[in-house]
Amino acid sequence: MKKILIIFAHPAFQKSVINKTLIDAVKNMEGVTVNDLYETYPDFFIDIEKEQRLLLENDVIIWHHPFYWYNAPALFKEWMDLVLQHGFAYGTTGRALEGKWVMSAISTGGQQEVYSKTGSNRYTVNEFLAPFNRSVTLCRMVYLPPFVTYGSHTISAEKLTQQADAYREILTLLRDDKINPQELNDLEYMNNLIAKHA
């Protein structure tokens, strides 16, 4: 069994419907720890040692946040800047995180069609996530395909429930080590994995 750490960042969690539903679906799962950054560090004063310890204690790291300006909210960036320290996460001697798995779980306002070469955003979500992908690789970790929830402003209750179930299922698969890294190779989004396993 693998241990999962969700690094969650949402500056207006009290207003969120999507992410509230998603987090609620997984927060009480066995083997899953939710680390709510904005709740823990309202003054942006991140306890670097504690965060690094949490990373070491877990095998799968989920970076869960809404997509703001095609990126993560500010505190998550601060977390990356400070916690993924040189000599700890990267650099010639920085091998502490080697081999861990990282998955982005993001929600976007735009629909999936918008995030395409022909759509108004011109790039796919995966393309926008390039900095995260590279950061993970630089830290000698494995970057999984992202889990994306599109159209957060217009999503129906029914669709949202489906998403929440899917999220929970993916985390279960990850936790129970039911995923073969091979099958992820040509998988664009983690969402598609469910269909395969079903």
Next chain:
Amino acid sequence: MHNQDFFLQALIYLGAAVVTVPLAKKLGLGSVLGYLMAGIIIGPFVLGLVGQADEVMHFAEFGVVLMLFLIGLELEPSLLWRMRRSIFGLGGLQVLITALVITFIALAMNFQVNRALAIGLILALSSTAIVLQTLSEKGLMRNTAGRSAFSVLLFQDMAVIPILALLPLIAKLGQPADLSETALAKVGNVASMPGWLQLIIIIGAIATIVFIGRFAARHIFRLIAETGLHEVFVALALLLVIGIALAMDQIGLSPALGTFIAGVVLADSEYRHELETTIDPFKGLLLGLFFISVGASINFNLFIENPLLVIALVGLLIAVKFIILLILGRIFRLKKGYEFLFAFLLAQSSEFSFVLISFSKQNQLFDDKTAAMLLLVVTLSMAISPLLLIFNDKAVSPILARWQNKLEYDEVEEQENPVILAGFGRFGLVVGRILLANNIKVTILDNNPSNVEILRKYGFKLYFGDVTRPQLLETAGIKNARMLILSMAEHDEALKIAAYVREKYPHVKILARAKDIFHVFEFFKLDVRTVQREMFESAAELGAKALNELGYTKYEAYRATRTFKHHEDSVTDELYRHWMEDHNEFIRETRRFAEQVSETLQTEKNFSIHDSDCAWDVDTLKDEAQKNIPKKQQ
């Protein structure tokens, strides 16, 4: 040997003071009462260790002079000017009315008009020494009652001069044939001169003091200070005060008044603090000596001869003075409850009375027996005075407070607001504003009527009441509240309320303002964990600003201060554990933790733990990059 005698006397006086004063303090009686008791014990009527204390008393009166000098140092001229209404209005009326009333009473006791008048004038004064010592000991100098009392005393000090001049004239009233020029001459050479010349000399003397203080003194002080010999500075300071006192005595002015003026003149000089710390121990000792000699001089023989009469006279004197003061306090609109403090403060007679009584005796106004009785009454009224204040503190104040509560505290309608904010002064105001700005319904309780009035004008829903009364919390809706915020400055009371609410309404979340770390621990003990030290945060913020001004970038200063605050949080938790385990251990641990803090700060300084704040600008990364540059490129 003469010296031996002196040292023996010193031994007795000092010994008595050292034994009784701490004892009196411990019993909550104040130092004045302690000294007086010491005097009574060593005096001729108990142990008889010292004889007539008159000479000692005369010497020790110099303590009063020093005290007024020190008070002058603390009073800038502008402040004095602002007090003019209470000095001349309140002070003037007090002396005038009290003198008249006592005169009439004396007339009713079959004294002759001139004698009655002299008694009235003499007894109208109050004791500067006792009152000011008490005020400063209780920290009441800045309280309105304290200020008013001081104003009255200041006027009385000034009034001593004309009274001294009047007494011979009053003596003349009764027995024109018996005017004793020689007695007059004893006051000083000036008193025998014509009035206009006296006035010129007095004005000239004061002008000289002001001139010396303003222009010459600081040059002299600087010269002496530059020598670096502290004892010479001490000598100079004493020289200054003694010099002025003697000069004043010569021209018939009160030495206390003269040194007071000198003090005021020097109040804004750069040597003020140096002077204060230099003179203060002398003042303390001499005043103590003075109070001891007052105690020792109480004539118990006279008392035993006719105890009822003496008690009645003392009681009458205090009652008359008290009632007049109380009425004046009302007229001059002292804050509610303070007029009692004011009246109790000044209800005794003055040490100046000793001088005035013996002077009157010389002028053949009183026979020996009357003078002795007057002295006894004055002394006893002074000795009782500290007891009156204790009576006021313990009995009158609480009753007044309760009485006022009944009359004026608001009836708080049953409130359903989720938050009760207790205390709406400087601290609570900020808390309340944040909550109100976020549309949170708050029931605000405060026990300062002026706060309540002002803030109500601005639309705050405020209720005037004593939050320490459970009944008020009940009506404020503590039963249905979610949260109680204790933002009041009454730290001990806050703990009591917290304990009460914890016990009776465990569901109510309590947040508290704490005075210091120990106060925090007391709250922790009651399981109130959300506690804010009233000074810590703002001090830390100012620290950050200081770092910034010293060249840190704003963000660096912010991070450094944040680091400090978080460090403090963890230290507090650990200290609390130690505190709970062992109080003595705690002191050692505090020291250890202080070392730890300084160690942390030192490490921060040396290799900057903020480096971890620098993300991609850390030195290790730069070093690695340097190493990886191919040789040929270097």
